[in-house]
Amino acid sequence: MYMYEDGRSRRVIFLAHCALNQNAISDGTAVAPALLEEALEAIRRAGDVGIVQMPCPELLCLGLDRGDPLGAERPVTEENTRIRAALGAEGPRQRLEELAEQVACQIRQYQDSGFQVLGIVGMNRSPSCGVDTTSDGGREVAGQGLFVGRIAALLAKEGRSVPLLGLRGEEETALAALAALCRGERPRP
Numbered sequence: 351m352y353m354y355e356d357g358r359s360r361r362v363i364f365l366a367h368c369a370l371n372q373n374a375i376s377d378g379t380a381v382a383p384a385l386l387e388e389a390l391e392a393i394r395r396a397g398d399v400g401i402v403q404m405p406c407p408e409l410l411c412l413g414l415d416r417g418d419p420l421g422a423e424r425p426v427t428e429e430n431t432r433i434r435a436a437l438g439a440e441g442p443r444q445r446l447e448e449l450a451e452q453v454a455c456q457i458r459q460y461q462d463s464g465f466q467v468l469g470i471v472g473m474n475r476s477p478s479c480g481v482d483t484t485s486d487g488g489r490e491v492a493g494q495g496l497f498v499g500r501i502a503a504l505l506a507k508e509g510r511s512v513p514l515l516g517l518r519g520e521e522e523t524a525l526a527a528l529a530a531l532c533r534g535e536r537p538r539p
């Protein structure tokens with residue numbers, strides 16, 4: 351008898367926490383009251399895709415105010431650069447690595463049980479969850495955020511492959527890429 355041959359689809363996607371809960375995002379950067387409705391709709395329309403909400407590493411490592419209640423007064427990429435440095439300090443870095451391991455652990459469980467992990471969806475420009483771009487040196491630069499980078503490194507070490515997709519908000523191209531990911535298509539490099 352095979353396991354998991356019940357009502358479930360055995361298809362999941364991993365989504366940045368703030369896509370489903372804008373209340374967690376750093377002060378001054380929320381673009382919606384609660385969740386990114388169109389992104390969620392793109393996933394829902396794809397049909398039968400379970401959403402795994404990843405933890406918000408900045409909230410859990412630095413706090414909701416990211417360790418500076420005045421953070422929203424700086425330009426976003428400058429504040430993001432400060433957050434990036436704060437996450438690199440020993441305590442927060444250890445916590446971030448634990449959180450990344452928890453995500454990797456879930457991915458292992460699903461993949462080793464024959465489920466399809468359609469992708470990890472991060473948020474571009476974020477010092478933590480950026481996929482194509484992140485913030486460093488006071489600017490938005492190409493590269494991954496610390497959290498996504500750590501998850502990707504853990505998976506790569508084990509020879510696991512999970513497509514990564516970075517959203518910014520809900521631009522048409524990003525939504526189309528998300529819908530394609532949910533259909534099992536890999537994002538273009």
Ligand code: SF4
Pocket residue numbers: 366367368369374375376405406407408409473476478479480
């Ligand atoms: S991008 Fe990542 S760290 Fe930033 S609010 Fe969203 S989940 Fe948290």
